[in-house]
Amino acid sequence: MSESDSEVIPEKKDESVDLGFSMRMDESQSEAELPPDLFAVRPDTKGPRSIGVLLILGALVLLGQAYGDIGLHNAADLSDEEVGLILEVPNSQGDGSSEVTTEEYQTFHDAARESGGYALRGYGLVLASLLLIAGGVMLILLNGLGAKLAVSGATLGLVSGTAGSLMVKGAADTHLEGVLLLTYEITTYLCGVCMVMCLGMAALPMINARARLALYPEHKVTLSTETD
Incomplete structure (x- = not known):
């Protein structure tokens, strides 16, 4: 076979590129480990x-409101000056057809006292306030018991405040009319809304994960990695 008839087979070049250096992992070198608290929740x-x-x-x-309710419960008769101050604004806002007289308001006051509404709301709010103060101080000190005391106080205030307001409103429905009746109705709803907000605020440290971790540091969660 002549040289012209012979086929020239091209040589294959090495596709790998020589970078001039090489890296080799030491078999004795351990793999990088993630920090155990990399994804842990930080306390707030x-x-x-x-x-x-x-x-x-x-x-x-709440203590201020409780003081007023206890004072009304212990007051058997209101003076004409006190009743006049209470009725001055409501009577001035009406058209004169539904003005409440001093005798009518005194009758309402006696009925509200006899229903126990003032006493229930007053003494209940006193106890609720004491629990809230104790719970608030413990929360400042990051004591987990403070959240439980605060929730208990807010719940007690919600129940006693709403129930007492409904009793007073029942007496108002019977003996009052006009703007003053609307005032006691609004007071009932306002008391309930305020205590619900207080209860939600007191329960927040127990619901939020970061706040709960600050109150109960023993419940800290860490990342555990296992190697074969």
Whole structure:
């Protein structure tokens, strides 16, 4: 066979590129491990303390309301001056056809006292306020018991405040009319709404994961990695 008839077979070139250096993993070198707390929830210490301060301030407002209710419960008869101050604004806002007289308001006051509405709301809010103050202080100190006390106080305030307001409103429905009757109806709803908000605020540290971790650090969760 002549050289012209012979086929020239091209040589295959090495497709790999020589970079001039090589890397080799030491078999004795351990694999990189993730930090155990890489995805852990971080505790939030500011949230529970802020809630504690707000609960204490709210409890002071409830104490003021409780003081007024207990005073009304213990007052057998209101003076004409006191009744006049109470009726001055409501009577001035009507058209004169539904004005409440001093005798009518005194009758309502006696009925409200006999129903126990003032006593239930007053003493119930006192106990609720004390629980809220104690719970608020413990939340500031990041004590988990504070959240439970605050929830208990808010629940007690919601039940006693709403029930007492309904009793007073029942007496108002019987003996009052006009703007003053609407005032007691609004007071009932307002008391319920405020106590529901207080209950939600008190329960927030127990619902939020970061706040709960700050109150109960022993419940901390860490990432566990297992190697074969």
